[in-house]
Amino acid sequence: MPPAPALSPPPEVLNRAAHLEAPAFLLHRPTLVARLSALRAAWDAYAYPVKAQPHPDALAAAVALGLDLDVCGSEELDAALATGAEGHRITWTSPWGDAALFDRLASLGARAYLDSLDQVALWSARHPGRGAGLRLSAGPGTYGEKFGLAVADLPAALTHLRAAGCSLTGLHAHASVTAPDDPDELAAPALDVLAGAVGALDEPPATLRISLGGGWPVRPLTESAPSLGTALLEAARARLAEPLRQRGCTVTLAVEVGEHVLAPAGVYVARVAAVHDRAERRVVVLAAPWVVAPRYEDYPVGFFRPGRDGLHPLDTAPGPTTVYGASNGPADVVSRGAPLPRPQIGDLAIIGHCGAYLSTLMAPFNGRSMPPMLMVDESPAP
Known part of the structure; x- marks a missing residue:
């Protein structure tokens, strides 16, 4: 038994x-705040995924802690803005996005991670001179096949952005391993992909936000303290932030962890x-x-x-x-x-x-x- x-x-x-x-459902605010605070203190930045828990009070708690809000669609964007969050504290990542949504994101000054070459072309055409990030595919697995650009597409994406005067503001890759025991193992493919992308940047920007996404495991299902992904953070600093620092680029390392924390x-x-x-x-x-x-x-x-x-x-x-x-x-x-x-x-x-x-x-x-x-x-x- x-x-x-x-x-x-x-x-x-x-x-x-x-x-x-x-x-x-009952959501315990002290537990919520304590877990959010612990992860926020460990990383350079933490974007709260609105889809994971969109209760207005939970979103307000995240904003009060200085967290960004990660949204995947118009309804989530509405929920984020209803908290009073400033536009630049909102990140957007999704495989879909039309001209109207891109216009709205740009007008707010939100941070967008573009998911395909089509999105790159649309953003560049509608918002020349406004920077954007790129989401990279972490390979087959929980999140890999459906989302993101292949590293091989990175030169074409950068060419589109530069031709429109759009700077590269960030790189994002989501975990792709199915249900491992710890976030370090889960995020390893994303870390590998991001390291490859960093090495492929011929002209790094002065600043760059690199997000290793979320999808962290929740095993076992208990109320234990959250993993802070310490080993993952150290590996990201060594493999991503330090090589870029040596090339004159200041890196912010971010995560978008939902279920594991909430x-x-x-x-x-x-x-x-x-x-x-x-x-x-x-x-x-x-x-x-x-x-x-x-x-x-x-x-x-x-x-x-x-x-x-x-x-x-x-x-x-x-x-x-x-x-x-x-x-x-x-x-x-x-x-x-x-x-x-x-x-x-x-x-x-x-x-x-x-x-x-x-x-x-x-x-x-x-x-x-x-x-x-x-x-x-x-x-x-x-």
């Missing part, structure tokens, strides 16, 4: 869970709808939607029963349990096979590691409304 993943929600989260109408700040609260005692394992079905075919099937789960003085964790009759969401299909697995206590219909399930992506990827199955995302602050001192 596999060990149950740790689940230890802060007291204020448990208190809020006891008094809300489930299902709902997920442990949130939980999902749902009620138990059904319990089946099968021959090999117990099956628990929640009265709430979940992501169909999720990336993971080992989210930490705890069952709680409301009492006069709050929620009480269950610890009776633990056994191998598979927890499902409410869809009319078998693929929406929350946790498979972990030793969990036996709940009753109406008990609360609190699922950890739900602070990123899930609230935006979840579908309203069987007519259920999308669950709200609520921010929880630290309890005041007595």
Whole structure:
């Protein structure tokens, strides 16, 4: 029987869970701020990926910490601007982009990483004299094939930009290895690609922002402190920043880490709808939607029963349990096979590691409304 993943929600989260109408997401602001601050302190720059957690209060917290905001489309750009963020604190990276969006980004002074030679040509034609960055493909893998220019396309891209008087402002490559154990291993292909691009620059600019993207692993699904990618940062300094410094270029090393940092700040609260005692394992079905075919099937789960003085964790009759969401299909697995206590219909399930992506990827199955995302602050001192 596999060990149950740790689940230890802060007291204020448990208190809020006891008094809300489930299902709902709870995002713990102190945890969110602490994790964002730790990664920001380690790197030269950190662009918060809006798509990972677009709650207005989360975006406002990122802006208050001095983080940039990374957007992938017009709606995310609207959300970023609604925080009051200045245009130059916004970065844009996406495989699509039309003239209207490019015009808007340029007028704001946002930082754009162009994803293809077509985008380079469009930007150069519409905004001569305005600098832009380039996204490079990190090869086949989680992000590689769909996104970015090949290093072999770099000379053509630079020729387009220079002909229009557009300086090169940045280079970006996203991680491409599927689910390794640490961010250093995950980002190695991106680092190799960026090192090749740095070596291919015939005339480095005076300043350059180099982003190693995000996609950092979240294994195991616990509330442990975030990895700061220290070894990756040291390698990037040695292989990217130092060679450019020797050629007169000042480099800013950036990351755009989302789930790795944000997920442990949130939980999902749902009620138990059904319990089946099968021959090999117990099956628990929640009265709430979940992501169909999720990336993971080992989210930490705890069952709680409301009492006069709050929620009480269950610890009776633990056994191998598979927890499902409410869809009319078998693929929406929350946790498979972990030793969990036996709940009753109406008990609360609190699922950890739900602070990123899930609230935006979840579908309203069987007519259920999308669950709200609520921010929880630290309890005041007595």
